[in-house]
Amino acid sequence: MTVRKFTAPVALLTVFAALLATMYLGYASNTEKNLHDFPVALVDQDLGDTIDGKPANFGAQIAEALAAGIPADKVDLRVVGIASARAQLENGEVYGAIVIPSDFTKRLAILGAAAVVPGDVERPVITVLNNPRMGPYTAGIMTRIADRALAQVQQTVGANLTDRVRTTVGPEGAAEISGAARLAIADPVRIIETPFRPMPDGAGQGLVAFFYTLILLLAGFTGAMIIHTLIDSDLGFTPTEYGPLFVHPPRAGVSRLRTLFIKWGVIGAAAPVLSAVFLGAAKLLGVPVTSPLLLWLYGTLAIVAVGFTALAVLATFGTAGLMINLVLFVVLGLPSSAATVPLEAVPGYIEPLARFEPMHQIYLAVRAILLFDGNAEAGLSQGFWMTLVGSAVGVALGIGATSAYDRRGLHRDVRTSEPVPAPAS
Structure with missing residues (x-):
């Protein structure tokens, strides 16, 4: 058996092994670093409200903050209506959607008023829809993107709402705000994560x-x-x-x-x-x-x-x-x-x-x-x-x-x- 006949299979297998390692290990080793152009829909349905005699729309502010805060090189954020977002989710064109409801500003204003006025109140909601039918790994990526983006939004909205309440009650009424109320208005938005269409059994x-x-x-x-x-x-x-x-x-x-x-x-x-x-x-x-x-x-x-x-x-x-x-x-x-x-x-x-x-x-x-x-x-x-x-x-x-x-x-x-x-x- 000649040296060439012995070394040729070894050389071929070495090249094949290098190709396998490059393709398979590179494929899943660093998805965070490789993330780019991940399509996500953003829906702002907020109708706004009148607060202290002035029109306000916190949903629009949050949408602008999300568009500015989410890295454009990582995420393809598409600002669309709810009908378009549903169509893109059903067609597999986006991996998820962030939805701000129509009563967001109204609920946020009620939450701020409830800090000093007794009564039942619910926190405003932002819904994060993932699209699990696009693949088992996509829901996790969508959740991480939404969590990071909305965490900053939550902090900003909470600080603004706290300042608004303090301005409303004045220094002499600040003592009337309970500790529980302070915590509620500092963390005012409830984030709900749910699949757009849950996966069927089997x-x-x-x-x-x-x-x-x-x-x-x-x-x-x-x-x-x-x-x-x-x-x-x-x-x-x-x-x-x-x-x-x-x-x-x-x-x-x-x-x-x-x-x-x-x-x-x-x-x-x-x-x-x-x-x-x-x-x-x-x-x-x-x-x-x-x-x-x-x-x-x-x-x-x-x-x-x-x-x-x-x-x-x-x-x-x-x-x-x-x-x-x-x-x-x-x-x-x-x-x-x-x-x-x-x-x-x-x-x-x-x-x-x-x-x-x-x-x-x-x-x-x-x-x-x-x-x-x-x-x-x-x-x-x-x-x-x-x-x-x-x-x-x-x-x-x-x-x-x-x-x-x-x-x-x-x-x-x-x-x-x-x-x-x-x-x-």
Whole structure:
């Protein structure tokens, strides 16, 4: 065995390990530092009130403070109406919303008056809506953003309200403000954090969409490798070992293009069966599936797209295609899928991969079907069309490469770089 044959696998594995570490460890190691353009809606419904004969609107002041205080490079704060905010939450366009209600100023004024006037009173409320269907990690990021922003708002509003009350009662009436009242007006706003649409039972906090995506992709990816190996063995292009048995039938006179068509036919026939198996397992395990036909149809398309492309890569690059497929569909696919950590919280070298990576496109469509009622705007449209584009690219690559090989006479004959010694008798 030569030194090159020994060191080449080690060098390849070293490069592969470095790529794995860079993609997977960088993916989740510092989401706070990597956070950028995280879309959040801000809704100010406050109608204002008249206080001491003067118009006042504390909701508008808080909205302005939030817009100024939330770092623009971290958060894409969208000031919208309540109807637009709900539409963006339902379409998966924002990860959450901060809502200031219509009676905010009125309740805040009542709270200030209650510091010196006895009676029941409720603190004004600001609601923080998170969108758990966007992914299991997004709700935590939304909560941290809201907590930090509203903590400063709480302190500022409390100080202003305290000053207003002291001005109203005057120095001689300051003693009438109880300690409990001082605490209440210093911390005047009640923050309510709640999901916009709670996750249904059996959804695994949203992870079910990720794992359904994973099994579809693995069905196409591993299915392509199995089909490639078995068909090549049956046609006599590669030997097959069964334990101690070695089988190598005569090579069939089949062109590269025709061989690829045979393999595509097998994965095409298997795809609807595999998609039906996944759907049946999901139903048996209690996974909420509101659109089973749509999920089955898209699952079939996804398996075909991945399988066609993986087989085209193998037909084009041969043994090297195994590594190319592994990197394309798995190594680069998982970190850029946005299935756990959103793209707005991953390093800059990972986010661009989502524009073409198959796993991200499949995840968008599967998540829309499972968690957003099949809403086209929630990712189904993009996932569907990008899956079709991926299929077309795979078909074009496979037909183009194998046709070129056949035209140049590069048939799949047995060739060796060194003489093969005869086996000992």
